[in-house]
Amino acid sequence: MEKVMHLLFSDRFGGAEKVAIDIIKNINKENAIYVSKKGPIEDILKKNKVDYILLDKITYREIEKIIKKRKVTIIHAHDFKASILASLFYKKCTILSHIHQSPEWMDGKNIRTLVYKFREKKFKTIILASSEIKNSRLFLKTTNTTIIPNYVDVGIVPSSNTKSYTFVFVGRLEPEKDPFKFLEFIKKFQRLNRNINAVMIGDGTLKKDIEESIAAENLNVKVAGFIGEPYTLVMAAKFLVVSSIKEGFGIAIIEAMQLGVPVISEDVGGVTSQIKADTGIIVDNLLDVENINKKIRNVNYNNLVEAAKIFGNKYKLEEDWLNLLKGFYK
Template sequence: MKRVIHLLTTDKYSGAENVAIQIVNHINMRYTDVECYYVSPKGDIENILVSYNCKYSLIDRFSYFQLRKLNTRLEPDIIHAHDFIASVMATICFPGKKIISHLHNNAPWIQKKGIFSFIYYCASARITKILTVSEAIENEYVYAKKLKDKFECIGNPIDTMSILDKAKEYSIQQQFDLIFLGRLTKAKNPDLLRRVFIKAIEKKSSIKIAIVGDGEYYQEFENWIEQNRLGTNIKMYGFQENPYPILNNSKVLVLPSKWEGFGLVSIEALTLGKPVVCSNAGGLKKIVTKDCGYVIENENVDQYVSEILELVNDENYYERKHNAALDRAKDLNNIDQYIEQVYREYEIEG
């Protein structure tokens, strides 16, 4: 039996962690010749792993010595590393092992020659395959042409039935016109998000907005809401292990990201029939169509607000995009094919 460890660098839970958990669980459930473990530093993630019944082995901290001990303890055959740092460290700490690098976003370092892009290029000599969640990552990586044979775009796992089931796990009373769902980080463009919210409130004083997620800008958002007396319009939920009931009680998802790898939350919204108003970052421009949402090519606050208010105020317009969102999600559902594709990667002889 082959043993695969899914290596992540933090104890937080977000998009990449979600994908890793899905892969571990589905591979372990479907195949008898591969055993997967989720590996990351100890912390909040353990509660998530337990709730998902995910096989794991946590380390005290993400360091060379901890990873070398892990290598001795688990004796993995394949390292499936889920970000830049994990990929580079895997090439150092697991000599002789097959390494798969899985890039979940097209961070700025990818796009220009510099220390990070060069280190990753050097580390790629030890990497068997580079999996990406969107073609944008390969297209934007400055050294991509030198590594062309190693790249493969596999997207993200979409399990629409699981999302629909989780949306029913609990109920909330409040209804929201608009929701932001994700970590409040630089990648999500928090400044533009605030400007969109302010203008939407100016145009429609009764609008209700939910913010679901934590991140380094969380406290700044809380302070901004308090200072501008926006508490009657905006409710912050913080991190939610299952955010889907809140998403289900919202009408429109807004996602003005500076960069994205894939944009999984957009499909989660579409699955629940929620139109998506977003930037054209990463995979979003291939997920969201004019029928089920609106992709904005630049940071134009007026365009965001205009589309949001039309969806909120015009029931017929909303209904058309709501129905198109449901249809689009059905087209994107791919969990069976995705897991089979990942499993085949584990069969590649390095």
């Protein structure tokens, strides 16, 4: 039986971490281990009863020791930094590079793209979460890639007709998610209607700055922090607002739509490129709030909710998703 190490650099819970945990729980759980930096992710791993090793610092030496002690035969590396490190062990293990993100630098020629291209022949395959990632300059001509959209299923969540918030933000409070753009969106909307409000779900290095900005601008925004399963709170909002610079896939988007919460976003890749006028509100400029406000007033919200659910539920094909992934573990 193959022994699989899922290697990640993040110390907290996000889209890639959710995918890794779902894979472990559904494929070869007794012979899989989650390895990342120490941090808040530990609570999620315990809750999901996943075998894990958390490190103060992820180094070649530490990973080598785990491979030897746990007899690891496959390293399933999530995103770029983990993939580069994992590639150094290609003589000892089969390496899978699983890319969930779509950062802007991926479309240019720089040290990061050059290093990844130099190491990519060491991977058995490169798993990409969306066609948008495949169409980037980095992967456009790469042959050993497989596109596997993420499986997403929020499960059964008690429904509620109460909408306590107008807008919700879900994601890491980090530059790539551009939470300050979300705050600017709210600021502009409040000028049109002082009754609108919002909640931000997530944690990160920008949290303190976000809270200070909310107070300074007197914005009607609650910062809820990190919540492992924020579904009830997401359902309490009318719209999910996506302010990301770019999205590789966008698990939070699919979760919101499965919950019947339509999305407002620019086309930032990932699933946002698939959202049409009847399933969400995709705009050229998120800060053109007068245009967005007009679209909100003119849309049939109940129809939008039902269409969003249908779109989101397309990603519940768990069996198909698992069968595709199982093929790489043989």
